[in-house]
Amino acid sequence: MRTFGKWLGRVLLMLVLAAVVVGFWKREQIQRLIFVVTLFDADRIVENFSNMESAFLTVAVPRGDGPVTPLPAGPPLEMSAEISAWIVDADLTSLLVLKRGEVVFEDYYLGTTADDQRISWSLAKSFVSALFGVLLEEGAIGSLDDPVTQYAPKLAGTAYDGATIRNVLQMTSGVVFDEDYLDQRSDIQRMGRVLALGGLMDDFTASFTEIDAGRGARWNYVSLDTHVIGMVIRGATGRSMADLMSEKIIVPLGLESEPRFVSDGAGVAIVLGGLIMTTRDYARFAQMIAQNGQWNGRQIVPADWIAQTTVASAPTEAGQIGYGYQWWIPVGAETGEFLGRGIYGQYLYIDQVRDVVIVTTAADLQFREPGVHRNNVEMMRKIARATQ
Template structure:
């Protein structure tokens, strides 16, 4: 089901310091979307004994108020699972248990799962295949001859600027391709190379859009239909989900998935359990392991590049890997969307937010992503 009689993403006021929670909770009403109905057999997480949040956490050599942080980052949903049981849940602003919230780049991790499933089903031969074996792109363009693995690891070598503070950057141009004067596929086909593939991890939303095109071309299905059958239905999603789409119906693979907090949590729980859900292997175990394992120097914490700086995080197959020895991993989206997983403690935490300061600079002081990880770690440590 597709609704295209709406506005377009490039007309929305983003990264200018204004409040965003009204729109983030209602993108399915204001932007063109495709729809995934709730599962025929919905699966609800059981509720367990409630926990209290820790009053403080440590960051930057200081003790900080956790409640203050949640308020400052305009947190609309906070959901904490321990061993698949809900131990904490709260909503604020325009969030709610049945509210579909925009994922932004959390959707990248869903796309990665779909690539893994498509390989397991034989639609794609291997991550060592060139993505151009499946996706039609011009000879010599950014993705011509580049291995799927390198695209998964944000190491395609494509020239890119993911600066949210610069309205002329590539990520803004990609968003503008959602309008009726362009398409996402055409944008990807027009990208050019900058570095040798597999040598630099440069965060690039264009890479994920190329992966979305890969799934579509390899499976001969839309992302919406393929996800509905391979993830949405078997995971027992309890509410409808929505993908933002361009003028020809192609999904905004890099950032356009809208789900409830509890349904976002199911991807984290699925990966915490090595791809198994209710006894069935939905995502291959080897794919889950590869997805959350930086396997080269340029992917290690401190090496991935975002815009003009490096991040103290590692990178896998469209998943971020915090530094440390707890084997944590996280899907992360702009404005502080998180699906954080701490397997050592059996914990999955979803934080949905609309941090109004996000993108007004490209610094940690406004974007607060590393601080969010420390906040979520403090919550997870409650279960020691």
């Protein structure tokens, strides 16, 4: 009996030591997982959104060694009491307004600064759209009606087998994917945990097998569709999204700092929402789009692609917000009015007729409440009209 007790004690000691070793070996993964679980906690969300490298692996998107493109100052725009109250209510962390490419308002809130590189969330999708348009014109991709499996054969036999590039650009793939950020059991939350533990995003995408609608028949916002666009681009070019985004979009813009993408364990950029950059650099991108793809005398993104991608072409419900190719078209939009949109209050608002660009970053825990998005759009419209 005493011998058995000694043996059992040794076994328990070995198990404890093994747990300590595993815990040390997996320390970074465990820390990232804890970060992901508390990512949206009210007392941490602002700081977290400026420090995403603590939660996820990241890859650089080189800005190149060219000069910074200046954003000149224009006549200052005074905010009304209504807009000032909205800034507080919407938990904005930054607000930047360009009129004719000049900064007429810029401020930072909740302890953030101009140097903070904030997570884009789904603003990144609009960057992917711009890059896709460049590669389409260059001939790397044949047609929007090509099946995604032509360029991403890993998706053969999955829920994406039979979907076209146009389907994933418009979010009409029909793939069943739970996008509820507030439910720890949802697919989008599972994805976050996969990334925190260094999993592979392509494998995660290929694990989906169910569709709930015919291809192109119904619009349903599925962030995974944007990852598939990235898979198509990587398959068509044999290059990484970070390198292509750098060469085709980022370097020509002359950004102030080097952006990064959240990545998976293989260094694959999470292009559906993982871009990290400053508010002023988001503004440079948005101003280029507002100028129909031109920047510093160079046509970066084809003008006809921007015209095509920023109109409501997806089959959204009547009277609801419209969707193009990874861009949103608000209800009651005027000509040339569209936006990039990310959870928790991230916006790239563009009014081409008034030549106004508005960038917001935020940490708004109420972003999903009824009427919040429409109110945000209305406030940005009021700012745009005030620049007249």
